[in-house]
Amino acid sequence: TTLERVSVAGKDYDCDEWTNITPKILSYVGRNLHTQKDHPIYIVKEVNLPLFAVFDNLSPVVTVKQNFDSLLTPKDHVSRNRSENYYINKNTVLRAHTSAHEHELIRSGLSAFLMVGDVYRRDTIDATHFPVFHQLEGVRLFNSQQVKKRNYLFQLFSKCEGNTADLTLFENGQETADKQMCHTLETSKLLEFNLKQTIEDFTSLMFKTKLPPLNLNTDVECKWVEAYFPFTHPSFELEIKYNGEWIEMLGCGILKQQILNEAGACDQVAWAFGLGLERLSMKLFDIPDIRYMWTTDDSFLSQFKNHEDFKSIQFKPILSKQPAVANDIAFWIPNDYAMNDFYDLVRSVDDGLVQTVTLVDTFVHSESGKQSHCYRIYYRHTSRALTQAEVNNLHNRIKDAAESQLNVKGR
Ligand code: PHE
Incomplete structure (x- = not known):
């Protein structure tokens, strides 16, 4: 910063x-x-x-x-x-x-x-x-x-x-x-x-x-x-x-x-x-x-609201019935990289669409010794369906931000 x-x-x-x-x-x-x-x-x-x-x-x-x-x-x-x-x-x-x-x-x-x-x-x-x-x-x-x-x-x-x-x-x-x-x-x-x-x-x-x-x-x-x-x-x-x-x-x-x-x-x-x-x-x-x-x-x-007793509350989920949309992102990481740096970056760019991020693959290049990480991002809004276009848009913004702020290189 x-x-x-x-x-x-x-x-x-x-x-x-x-x-x-x-x-x-x-x-x-x-x-x-x-x-x-x-x-x-x-x-x-x-x-x-x-x-x-x-x-x-x-x-x-x-x-x-x-x-x-x-x-x-x-x-x-x-x-x-x-x-x-x-x-x-x-x-x-x-x-x-x-x-x-x-x-x-x-x-x-x-x-x-x-x-x-x-x-x-x-x-x-x-x-x-x-x-x-x-x-x-x-x-x-x-x-x-x-x-x-x-x-x-x-x-x-x-x-x-x-x-x-x-x-x-x-x-x-x-x-x-x-x-x-x-x-x-x-x-x-x-x-x-x-x-x-x-x-x-x-x-x-x-x-x-x-x-x-x-x-x-x-x-x-x-x-x-x-x-x-x-x-x-x-x-x-x-x-x-x-x-x-x-x-x-x-x-x-x-x-x-x-x-x-x-x-x-x-x-x-x-x-x-x-x-x-x-x-x-x-x-x-x-x-x-x-x-x-x-x-x-x-x-x-x-x-x-207006509950007499909290035990009478039964929450009705409004989570979108649509399944999550999964999209992968892979990049070469620098030596001082921490996974939480990437998670924080996703949090900063996200406007409420990302539900889960998991590391799905790590890979070490046999000659250069360089390491790469592949993350799967699950997009799912808490109350409405997502369009493919808005998911793609956010996914690309995450990619760009990662490359420009984390010193990683897309694969
Ligand atoms: N502060 C600990 C945590 O956040 C929890 C804790 C509180 C443990 C008091 C022991 C005594 O994980």
């Missing part, structure tokens, strides 16, 4: 060699689907957990420190790459997760809070991925029973039977698969139990009690799988079955004690989870394509 300054959410920022934010992505900043009444993202957000303070207007523009360093992300971790994130400049990024705010909110003294907001990631293109989506993140801190300074509602050992006087939160021990070095096994297991219970209660609240006669979606298959996050240990993911496939809906775990210590809560322990609202909402309302979330089309939005 040749811009020198860029304006994001009303503030100006200097550009540098890290800047990769596009005008298309900027157009989503401030849409705030999660605060738009009757939007499907707003509806799932409203099913809140009691006791939690809610923050839904934290700015999506954060520092690299907030997004990564405060969460102990190693300096060379891939999640920091330019190919994964939208950088405004080398110190400033559109948040990739709501976890970016954990440190500051813990520091402010809160013990149970939810954050809801738009998060930005460079990613593949298909019916469940969009470069902007929404997360609901929950964090809950606990004292030991002995420490009765504040919020003794959240004493970790208060429900344990028998003599609990000897139970302590911390020890000078070993890290294992089940716990952090400084946590006792009791601490870690109780936190894990409370975390999973909270999430399972929330999931069944969302899914299990759809009222008859609209009880088509009452069953949701869930499973817990082990996971890794730099800022939690142990860590877990909750997957749900969606259209016959297991998709990741939520990441969670026991917060690393170092984060609590650095945020001034060294006598407490905590769990955290981050839930993808699009996936929850798509599953709950049977919405077949994530692009619907961004439409301003009333035939979509009106289906969610």
Whole structure:
């Protein structure tokens, strides 16, 4: 990009060699689907957990420190790459997760809070991925029973039977698969139990009690799988079955004690989870394509209006009955090429016609060693049929833009 300054959410920022934010992505900043009444993202957000303070207007523009360093992300971790994130400049990024705010909110003294907001990631293109989506993140801190300074509602050992006087939160021990070095096994297991219970209660609240006669979606298959996050240990993911496939809906775990210590809560322990609202909402309302979330089309939005109870909503897809039109594009790639560069370029040129892009073939020339990629682009509008002419037109514009902006050569 040749811009020198860029304006994001009303503030100006200097550009540098890290800047990769596009005008298309900027157009989503401030849409705030999660605060738009009757939007499907707003509806799932409203099913809140009691006791939690809610923050839904934290700015999506954060520092690299907030997004990564405060969460102990190693300096060379891939999640920091330019190919994964939208950088405004080398110190400033559109948040990739709501976890970016954990440190500051813990520091402010809160013990149970939810954050809801738009998060930005460079990613593949298909019916469940969009470069902007929404997360609901929950964090809950606990004292030991002995420490009765504040919020003794959240004493970790208060429900344990028998003599609990000897139970302590911390020890000078070993890290294992089940716990952090400084946590006792009791601490870690109780936190894990409370975390999973909270999430399972929330999931069944969302899914299990759809009222008859609209009880088509009452069953949701869930499973817990082990996971890794730099800022939690142990860590877990909750997957749900969606259209016959297991998709990741939520990441969670026991917060690393170092984060609590650095945020001034060294006598407490905590769990955290981050839930993808699009996936929850798509599953709950049977919405077949994530692009619907961004439409301003009333035939979509009106289906969610004036509902007494979100469980009575049954979304009627308006996805075009026409099958997708597939068109291939192949080019030789330069050495510093990242697939997300191509996906972002397609996103920038597209005006709502592209549903899915898949890499169908890679090829290495035996003499020159040069590599080529072939992508299949599936064109399908969310509500109307496409003409061959408009598909060809867009396909050619994507080709031209790739050649002029990505330093690739058409095959
Ligand atoms: N921030 C993680 C993500 O976006 C999710 C997460 C939140 C994991 C809180 C653990 C604890 O993937």
